[in-house]
Amino acid sequence: MIHRSLLRYRGARYLWWALILIAGSSVLYATQNRDIQPPNGGTWQGYVLGTIGALLIVWLTLLAVRKRSYRSTNGSVQGWTSAHVYLGSALLIVATLHCGFQFGWNVHTLSYVLMCIVIFSGFFGLYSYINNPQLISSNREGGARSLLFAELFELDKQSRSLSQRCAPAVAIAVDSGIERTTLGGGVYAQLFSRDHSYFLRESSKGSALVRNVDQQALIDHVAERLPRAEKGTEAANLQQLIILLCRRQAVVRRLRRDIRLSGWLKIWLYFHVPMTVALLVALVLHIVVTFFYW
Amino acid sequence: MDVLLRELREGPDGIPEYNDTEISAAELTIGSGADQNIQLLGKQVAAEQAIIRKSGRRLELESRVGRVVVNNQKVGTAKLNNGDVILIGGHELSIAEPPGGFDVAIILRPDTSIGAGEFEGAFRADLKQTWLSKRKVAWLSAALILLLCLIVPLAAVKMHRADKPVPAMMPSDAFWTSGPLSAAHRQATGDRCDSCHKVLFQHVQDSSCLECHQTIHDHVSPERLKLTKLDPTQRCATCHREHNEPESYMVHSGDKQCTECHADSATLFPLLKVEPVRGFSKATHPAFTASLLKPRGVTGASNANDVAAVQATQPGVVPFVWTTEVTGLDDASEQSNLKFSHSQHLDPDRVRRINDSKALSCLDCHRPEQDGQHFEPIRMESRCASCHELTFDPGAPQRQLPHGKPRDVILTLQDYFTRKFSDPSAAEPVRARRRLPGHDDPEETCTGSPVECAKRSARNEIEAQFSRRGCIGCHVVLDTKSDTLLERFQVYPIRFQRDYFPAAQFDHRSHQIQGKLTGDDACLSCHAAKQSTESKDLLLPALPKCEECHGDKPAVQRVKVQCISCHAFHPKSTDGLTGRMAKREAVSIRSESKDKAQ
Numbered sequence: 018m019i020h021r022s023l024l025r026y027r028g029a030r031y032l033w034w035a036l037i038l039i040a041g042s043s044v045l046y047a048t049q050n051r052d053i054q055p056p057n058g059g060t061w062q063g064y065v066l067g068t069i070g071a072l073l074i075v076w077l078t079l080l081a082v083r084k085r086s087y088r089s090t091n092g093s094v095q096g097w098t099s100a101h102v103y104l105g106s107a108l109l110i111v112a113t114l115h116c117g118f119q120f121g122w123n124v125h126t127l128s129y130v131l132m133c134i135v136i137f138s139g140f141f142g143l144y145s146y147i148n149n150p151q152l153i154s155s156n157r158e159g160g161a162r163s164l165l166f167a168e169l170f171e172l173d174k175q176s177r178s179l180s181q182r183c184a185p186a187v188a189i190a191v192d193s194g195i196e197r198t199t200l201g202g203g204v205y206a207q208l209f210s211r212d213h214s215y216f217l218r219e220s221s222k223g224s225a226l227v228r229n230v231d232q233q234a235l236i237d238h239v240a241e242r243l244p245r246a247e248k249g250t251e252a253a254n255l256q257q258l259i260i261l262l263c264r265r266q267a268v269v270r271r272l273r274r275d276i277r278l279s280g281w282l283k284i285w286l287y288f289h290v291p292m293t294v295a296l297l298v299a300l301v302l303h304i305v306v307t308f309f310y311w
Numbered sequence: 312m313d314v315l316l317r318e319l320r321e322g323p324d325g326i327p328e329y330n331d332t333e334i335s336a337a338e339l340t341i342g343s344g345a346d347q348n349i350q351l352l353g354k355q356v357a358a359e360q361a362i363i364r365k366s367g368r369r370l371e372l373e374s375r376v377g378r379v380v381v382n383n384q385k386v387g388t389a390k391l392n393n394g395d396v397i398l399i400g401g402h403e404l405s406i407a408e409p410p411g412g413f414d415v416a417i418i419l420r421p422d423t424s425i426g427a428g429e430f431e432g433a434f435r436a437d438l439k440q441t442w443l444s445k446r447k448v449a450w451l452s453a454a455l456i457l458l459l460c461l462i463v464p465l466a467a468v469k470m471h472r473a474d475k476p477v478p479a480m481m482p483s484d485a486f487w488t489s490g491p492l493s494a495a496h497r498q499a500t501g502d503r504c505d506s507c508h509k510v511l512f513q514h515v516q517d518s519s520c521l522e523c524h525q526t527i528h529d530h531v532s533p534e535r536l537k538l539t540k541l542d543p544t545q546r547c548a549t550c551h552r553e554h555n556e557p558e559s560y561m562v563h564s565g566d567k568q569c570t571e572c573h574a575d576s577a578t579l580f581p582l583l584k585v586e587p588v589r590g591f592s593k594a595t596h597p598a599f600t601a602s603l604l605k606p607r608g609v610t611g612a613s614n615a616n617d618v619a620a621v622q623a624t625q626p627g628v629v630p631f632v633w634t635t636e637v638t639g640l641d642d643a644s645e646q647s648n649l650k651f652s653h654s655q656h657l658d659p660d661r662v663r664r665i666n667d668s669k670a671l672s673c674l675d676c677h678r679p680e681q682d683g684q685h686f687e688p689i690r691m692e693s694r695c696a697s698c699h700e701l702t703f704d705p706g707a708p709q710r711q712l713p714h715g716k717p718r719d720v721i722l723t724l725q726d727y728f729t730r731k732f733s734d735p736s737a738a739e740p741v742r743a744r745r746r747l748p749g750h751d752d753p754e755e756t757c758t759g760s761p762v763e764c765a766k767r768s769a770r771n772e773i774e775a776q777f778s779r780r781g782c783i784g785c786h787v788v789l790d791t792k793s794d795t796l797l798e799r800f801q802v803y804p805i806r807f808q809r810d811y812f813p814a815a816q817f818d819h820r821s822h823q824i825q826g827k828l829t830g831d832d833a834c835l836s837c838h839a840a841k842q843s844t845e846s847k848d849l850l851l852p853a854l855p856k857c858e859e860c861h862g863d864k865p866a867v868q869r870v871k872v873q874c875i876s877c878h879a880f881h882p883k884s885t886d887g888l889t890g891r892m893a894k895r896e897a898v899s900i901r902s903e904s905k906d907k908a909q
Contacts, residue, residue, distance in 0.1 A: 052565020
């Protein structure tokens with residue numbers, strides 16, 4: 018598994034790099050003379066830590082470039098990503114030591130906060146990349162998502178066609194149930210599998226739109242008609258229809274889960290990437306502004 | 312609207328097959344969604360892609376997402392005629408002449424290369440299809456940061472410099488601060504960074520500090536600095552670091568800053584003859600030296616070096632000049648010209664307070680000043696007179712001699728006895744006294760004229776006061792043997808040192824309680840007053856005494872002291888440390904005594 022081996026790349030080589038970086042930064046931090054001023058970014062050690070941090074941020078950002086340079090032989094993407102994870106984590110400590118635990122409502126702390134958002138979203142991404150691919154794969158049973166959709170399409174078609182041979186109320190229920198099956202949708206709907214499915218239920222009192230969460234209500238509705246089936250063929254059709262609808266239910270479930278897992282696998286990037294850009298801008302400002310008034 | 316949809320497909324044998332569907336709907340919907348009248352799959356087909364409706368007699372096509380191709384032209388909406396061909400995501404829809412009973416006939420030639428797997432396109436199943444956008448958020452946040460953290464604050468800086476009011480809510484250069492200002496500076500500058508930061512990309516200049524701190528003095532005056540090998544480019548901010556928490560960092564308190572130079576004084580400033588200091592212990596700190604009053608000699612002439620403060624001239628007072636000399640504490644003594652025994656005054660068997668008959672306490676005479684360091688000058692009238700009355704005639708206990716004016720003493724006595732003998736009734740009532748064996752009372756034995764008797768009695772009393780009892784008890788008196796009474800006795804003036812350690816500060820208040828010692832015990836633990844019998848004894852504790860409780864490093868039962876606990880970095884005088892040096896070398900206090908009347 019590529020995602021697991023990220024951490025174990027070449028015997029966790031970059032873990033050691035990160036530990037050495039943290040140890041070195043801690044020594045620099047500790048050597049600050051506390052007589053004149055508390056540890057902060059303005060001592061020579063603070064400047065060194067800040068320079069290391071800034072260079073790290075720039076290099077960590079370059080992963081985006083390396084990832085897209087398919088012809089590059091400058092180290093494997095896997096190695097880069099492994100280093101990205103470890104050194105990015107170390108950055109959290111380097112930057113904290115750089116600022117000497119001084120925070121405030123200013124552009125400097127803004128950079129720090131943005132950096133934290135990037136790093137912690139990265140931690141979440143790492144967690145997702147380690148966990149979700151397996152879950153997604155087992156949910157799809159090794160196939161692609163399009164196979165599930167193809168199956169759903171065929172089941173929709175078959176169910177509709179079979180329902181035409183049943184009572185009109187059944188046909189309307191199945192038709193409306195298929196038409197009003199929701200999958201995915203907005204951010205919230207994708208991430209939390211919000212199910213807004215309905216179907217049209219015909220009864221003696223008239224027709225009504227009924228919630229069809231997990232497609233269960235539609236199956237129940239069709240199944241209810243089974244004992245009242247008059248002709249043998251109708252009963253057989255209804256039975257066949259129930260089987261189709263149950264298969265369809267399973268596929269819809271899988272798809273919903275697939276959309277959710279894939280969403281959580283990717284959502285962190287919507288924080289990680291834009292906040293990296295914001296961080297780069299804030300970082301440049303942090304450096305420039307420091308020398309405005311120094 | 313009744314629609315006939317004919318779906319044409321190529322059969323397995325190459326012969327076209329068709330499948331007709333009748334659709335009845337108000338509008339004909341086309342898209343990849345399952346609820347569409349015509350469901351067309353494909354990535355380029357939206358869930359709800361297009362609508363065909365009747366507009367008057369004609370058909371109208373409306374694309375709901377992007378554009379669709381009608382007769383090889385991309386359109387948003389189009390009027391449809393028979394024979395028109397619509398292309399949606401590879402699928403071809405041709406409008407045909409509707410057979411009877413139908414309003415519309417459409418021939419659909421689906422793109423057979425598009426499989427059922429493309430059904431995904433009917434749903435929003437990827438975050439990319441939501442409002443989330445990495446790029447937009449990135450650009451937006453970058454622009455916001457630039458605007459709020461750079462451009463607007465720069466505008467505020469410009470407004471500040473043009474003395475235009477900056478709205479309170481406007482992000483200003485305060486957003487660039489690297490930490491909070493100390494409270495005093497915040498109060499003084501408000502939110503105006505440019506109070507100190509005058510020019511962008513330039514360090515805060517000392518001149519900005521001195522705008523307010525006008526009374527601060529250099530540690531070393533520029534003239535003396537020239538005599539050293541010290542770096543003259545130190546800024547105020549080298550030691551005073553702003554924008555740091557906690558605020559106490561505003562005053563640099565570390566010893567290292569001092570010892571960096573002072574440990575190596577022999578190399579860095581040999582000409583200034585400053586002893587090296589490396590810490591606070593007998594081994595690392597020079598022994599204490601005190602500024603002591605030393606007689607410079609009895610002189611009537613004024614010496615340019617001696618005249619620092621001239622006491623009001625007094626007839627009958629010896630012209631006496633003191634110099635302040637800096638000497639070590641061992642075997643040091645001081646000449647104040649006062650006869651005084653601390654041990655006698657602190658002995659309850661010999662001296663008790665008048666009002667409550669208790670032993671004297673240090674505070675009875677030594678009253679601390681408000682600074683907690685110095686003591687009020689001791690005056691005879693306020694500290695001694697309650698016990699030491701200046702009576703001279705036991706028969707007239709309420710008559711007292713004037714203090715501090717020897718000439719007035721003589722005149723008072725002469726006046727008193729003249730009156731007493733010339734007009735006995737006007738004199739004070741004389742109480743009966745027991746006669747001492749062998750001592751004749753001159754007043755009783757005087758047989759001459761009242762004037763002669765008065766003169767003799769006055770002379771006797773004056774001689775007694777200045778040589779046997781009275782003034783002579785506390786004062787040193789010079790007997791010139793002059794025949795003129797007014798010139799015969801000259802009293803040496805008394806002067807106490809106010810500050811024995813002018814280069815150091817010491818807070819007596821914080822030493823009032825030392826461990827379990829309080830009150831006089833605390834005082835006496837450092838000042839050996841009980842053993843002192845003479846005023847020349849120096850009761851100053853030496854460095855080892857301090858070391859009993861203090862050290863330059865934190866330790867058990869030791870209170871850490873730093874250089875600045877006792878020594879101020881910025882000297883009090885205007886010309887750097889030269890003022891103090893000059894005082895050491897030359898300041899003296901002079902009292903002249905030529906009685907111009909005589």
